[in-house]
Amino acid sequence: MASAAQQPARTVIENCAVATVDARDTEYASGHVVVAGQVIESVGEGKAPEGLENVVRRVDGTGHLVTPGLVNTHHHFYQWLTRGLATDHNLFDWLVALYPTWARIDEPMVHAAAQGSLAMMARGGVTTAMDHHYVFPRGTGDLSGAVVRAARETGVRFTLARGSMDRGESDGGLPPDFAVESLEGALTATEETVAAHHDASFGSMTQVAVAPCSPFSVSTDLMRHGAELARRLGVRLHTHGSETVEEEKFCHELFGMGPTDYFESTGWLGEDVWMAHCVHMNDADIAAFARTGTGVAHCPSSNARLAAGIARVPDMLAAGIPVGLGVDGTASNESGELHTELRNALLVNRLGPHREAALTARQALRLGTHGGARVLGREAEIGSLEPGKLADLVLWRMDTLAHASIADPVAALVLGAAAPVTLSLVGGVAVVEDGRLLTVDEDAVARSTRAEARRLARLAAGES
Numbered sequence: 416m417a418s419a420a421q422q423p424a425r426t427v428i429e430n431c432a433v434a435t436v437d438a439r440d441t442e443y444a445s446g447h448v449v450v451a452g453q454v455i456e457s458v459g460e461g462k463a464p465e466g467l468e469n470v471v472r473r474v475d476g477t478g479h480l481v482t483p484g485l486v487n488t489h490h491h492f493y494q495w496l497t498r499g500l501a502t503d504h505n506l507f508d509w510l511v512a513l514y515p516t517w518a519r520i521d522e523p524m525v526h527a528a529a530q531g532s533l534a535m536m537a538r539g540g541v542t543t544a545m546d547h548h549y550v551f552p553r554g555t556g557d558l559s560g561a562v563v564r565a566a567r568e569t570g571v572r573f574t575l576a577r578g579s580m581d582r583g584e585s586d587g588g589l590p591p592d593f594a595v596e597s598l599e600g601a602l603t604a605t606e607e608t609v610a611a612h613h614d615a616s617f618g619s620m621t622q623v624a625v626a627p628c629s630p631f632s633v634s635t636d637l638m639r640h641g642a643e644l645a646r647r648l649g650v651r652l653h654t655h656g657s658e659t660v661e662e663e664k665f666c667h668e669l670f671g672m673g674p675t676d677y678f679e680s681t682g683w684l685g686e687d688v689w690m691a692h693c694v695h696m697n698d699a700d701i702a703a704f705a706r707t708g709t710g711v712a713h714c715p716s717s718n719a720r721l722a723a724g725i726a727r728v729p730d731m732l733a734a735g736i737p738v739g740l741g742v743d744g745t746a747s748n749e750s751g752e753l754h755t756e757l758r759n760a761l762l763v764n765r766l767g768p769h770r771e772a773a774l775t776a777r778q779a780l781r782l783g784t785h786g787g788a789r790v791l792g793r794e795a796e797i798g799s800l801e802p803g804k805l806a807d808l809v810l811w812r813m814d815t816l817a818h819a820s821i822a823d824p825v826a827a828l829v830l831g832a833a834a835p836v837t838l839s840l841v842g843g844v845a846v847v848e849d850g851r852l853l854t855v856d857e858d859a860v861a862r863s864t865r866a867e868a869r870r871l872a873r874l875a876a877g878e879s
């Protein structure tokens with residue numbers, strides 16, 4: 416028999432409500448989760464099994480709900496430094512207003528912004544984050560490295576979507592020419608980023624996707640070659656798609672077809688692709704996504720903030736499309752939190768044609784956990800509380816003024832105020848305890864992001 420010293424370190428959480436988000440939506444009114452090393456060993460009703468060895472931590476979860484950790488599938492960390500600008504614009508006007516400022520970012524700014532974005536998400540129950548970074552001004556340092564470093568410091572699992580733009584204004588695109596890379600430069604840098612940071616192993620903390628920004632900022636050659644590159648390297652593909660009516664018009668004028676047909680013609684539909692927004696999709700577009708297994712990052716707050724419209728999430732789910740949730744960049748969603756997106760996804764979709772049948776609270780929780788894991792291609796590892804999966808989980812406090820009188824803990828989490836996080840584990844390692852990050856100093860991050868935001872504003876205004 417193995418001695419206690421040879422056993423993996425165990426954490427036992429018990430006496431809490433459990434929402435596993437497994438295939439059957441199994442829940443326990445009072446149950447337990449046992450973590451052994453980086454994985455979940457057991458989940459079930461009542462107390463944890465007796466006789467467990469090497470239990471290093473025992474958590475009484477009375478008054479709490481435990482769920483899988485939240486998975487964010489779309490974000491732009493650098494925008495943490497440009498929150499609260501152009502607050503009354505639609506997407507294209509907002510982009511044109513902000514591109515000149517964004518083009519002045521450098522490595523210290525990107526690192527601080529990533530720390531701010533990651534810290535905000537982690538303290539709100541995100542255990543897997545992603546950053547779609549597509550602004551790479553020349554000579555400004557290792558921006559991808561800075562973001563990966565910030566994710567390691569924060570302790571969350573991370574996907575870096577290495578973005579790019581090569582269609583400047585002079586080529587009919589939306590970004591100014593000084594904000595774009597060359598086709599060759601973007602492809603070479605993307606391949607180097609995959610080589611430097613992508614880890615495909617079980618429990619990987621860092622993965623990289625190939626992620627040209629959008630049809631209106633990227634050449635058709637970069638879309639095509641980007642898709643070929645991702646498939647040669649065996650990594651996923653990500654971009655923005657069908658976000659606004661203006662984008663749809665742009666695609667018809669420039670390519671003679673709508674966004675989904677354009678994506679299909681450039682190799683951008685498939686099981687290894689996920690796309691942000693997908694607001695303006697007709698029945699044929701939804702059928703094409705379902706046929707090819709293309710995933711969607713639904714970003715309800717950003718879509719509302721930029722008056723983009725309501726994505727047809729109920730129709731996507733009915734068609735079998737993988738759908739996750741995204742914060743989107745904090746220049747179009749100043750809160751930068753994912754747990755409030757559970758509620759916003761439900762509310763926004765109930766304003767659509769399906770009304771009260773649009774989404775249930777449990778479907779909203781599924782979007783933010785298992786749905787996100789599917790979209791990132793990691794459903795075998797994360798997204799539900801099941802034995803053998805990684806111990807990425809959140810213990811939400813439900814016994815305070817905000818939630819104590821709400822009968823159903825899942826409804827309380829989704830429909831109630833943002834719930835405090837008592838404990839968040841990533842691969843069995845505590846990242847948040849009693850609402851505070853253990854990994855980085857929140858106050859120091861707040862100070863550095865404020866300083867870097869001011870420096871960026873000064874540079875953008877032409878001051879040194």
Ligand SMILES: [Zn+2]
Binds near residue numbers: 489491655691743744
């Ligand atoms: Zn975005």
